[in-house]
Amino acid sequence: MNDVGKTPVGQFIASAFAQASQKYADLHRSWTQASFRVAGLLPFSLMTCVQRDGWIDIVLRCMEDEFDGRDDGVNMVDMHVHFQVLISEMWIGGVYETIRLLAHRKLAPDSDDFRTLAHDLRLLRIPLEKHEIAGDRQLTEPLKFVAHPPDKNSAKVYEYDKADPRRVHVMPRGFSGRGSATWMVLDVTTGTPSERWIERRELSDRFLALWPPVT
Secondary structure, eight states: OOHHHHSOHHHHHHHHHHHHHHHTHHHHHHHHHHHHHHHTTSTTTHHHHHHHHHHHHHHHHHHHHHOOSOOOTTSOOOHHHHHHHHHHHHHHHHHHHHHHHHHHTTOSOSSHHHHHHHHHHHHHHIIIIIOSOTTGGGOSSOEEEEOSSOOSSSOOEEEEOTTOTTOOOOOOEEEOTTSOEEEEEEEOTTSSOEEEEEEHHHHHHHHHHHSOOOO
């Protein structure tokens, strides 16, 4: 057994978070300050949630910085890619819940920036965790899609029908020039369904911008 096998897994994980907090010390402080400001809206609850999402964000940024552009798609031979996507999806769900709760309790900042962030997070979270199109009740007819990831031999077309209990929607996924996971979301709230890419790191920047450091 090599040295890696003798080292406790928890020690590797703790080391990763420690390195991330050193590399992104200023960003880590921004997350901590944001957690105190958000916690002021819902005391004794949201502080730990926001701090948790901040820890995950700085680790993901380190992984994004190290991303080398390899993505073997469905096979995911490069486990760096696999775990980066896995943690990115966890982060989306956590931040979405904080934003959703603030909006539901009417504690959210009254700004277009907050509303557009909440909307974009919902467009991501619903397909990622519920496997359906966000707001699909607004669809007036079934939609046709090419399955993702695409088949190597042929493009498989499938129909998404909001009345079908077996319906499923898998967003196309890629990586930005910054190595951050991106997803192509489908927005059906615009009347005519429209598609656009959303980057994880950009969402983080937008979240922190809602609660800038107090000087």
